[in-house]
Amino acid sequence: MLVAAAVCPCPPLLVPEVAAGAGPELDAARAACGDALAVLATARPDRLVVVGPAEESGRGTHPEGARGSFRGFGVDVDVRLGADRGTEPERPLPPSLAVAAWLLESTGWTDAPVEGLGVGEPLAAERCIQVGRDIAAGAERVALLVMGDASACRTLKAPGYLDERAAPFDAAVARALGAADVAALRTLDADVACELQASGRAPWQVLAGAAEGAGLSGALLYEAAPYGVGYVVAAWS
Incomplete structure (x- = not known):
């Protein structure tokens, strides 16, 4: 059953080394993400699933210990999703999940085992919702870290x-994320x-499926579009 969720944006610019001189512009977003992850820790989940947009047409799983890198963005920063399990994942x-791994590392997450799920932009709403239901049924106390940006069309x-x-x-x-409005996210x-190039649509609908019947309440922690891209941070508990 879903006991908590954190919703965060996923621009690599959240990583200060990637942002370089523009780093302070997202300080408020980083702080809000930290507050959202604190809500997850307070819920004491048995399992944390990180969901974010990926290039797959469907969905792809990433086990705990999977690694990511920001070398493609010109910085020598590597991350790992949760604890090191001593094996080298294939992919x-x-x-988006690398940004999530950085957030978890930066907040010192050790509260529950972590796994990742990348969902492709074309994944239909019905499938996203069913994926969410399956995640919620996977453990007695499940938490979600949901990564994704809103529109990328806010300015010239x-x-x-x-x-x-x-x-x-x-x-x-x-409004939907701040109010934990499952019906609004489903539609x-x-x-x-x-x-509108909103990468968060599929992950948010996975959240909607996972939250069905959970009775969670939401709080909007941050909403802005500093680079013409909508960034939203919310926490559900």
Whole structure:
């Protein structure tokens, strides 16, 4: 059963070494992510599943100890998802899960075993929701760390240029995540999310499936678009 969830954005810029001189611009987001992860620790889960966008068309699992790197972003920073299990996983973590691993390392997470799940942008809502249900049924006390960005079309200089639909879309997402509104997350329009380059749609709908019947309440901890990309941090408990 799902006992808690943290929702965080996944730009590699959250890692200060990647952000370099722009690092302070995301200090508030980093602090909010730390607060969200503290809610997970307080819930004392038996298992933590990290869910984030990946390039797979469906979904791909990553065991505890899986490694990721930010070398592709020009910095010599490596991360590991949870404890080192003494084996070398076949596949590296996708960037979203590497950011999650960095967040967990930076907050000293040792509260429960961790595993990762990368979900592809095309994964249909119904499948996302069923994946979430399966995760929630996998242990008596499950927590989720859900990674994903809102639209990338908030300004003229945004990666997806300016789209007038972006701000209302992001506001609706922030309301749903802040209120733990499972029904609103279930009905997010996948086509619109894709057009707005919102990488969090599939992970948020996995969360919606996992949270069915859990009776969790939500809190919105951060919402901004400092680079024309919507970043939302929320905690459910």
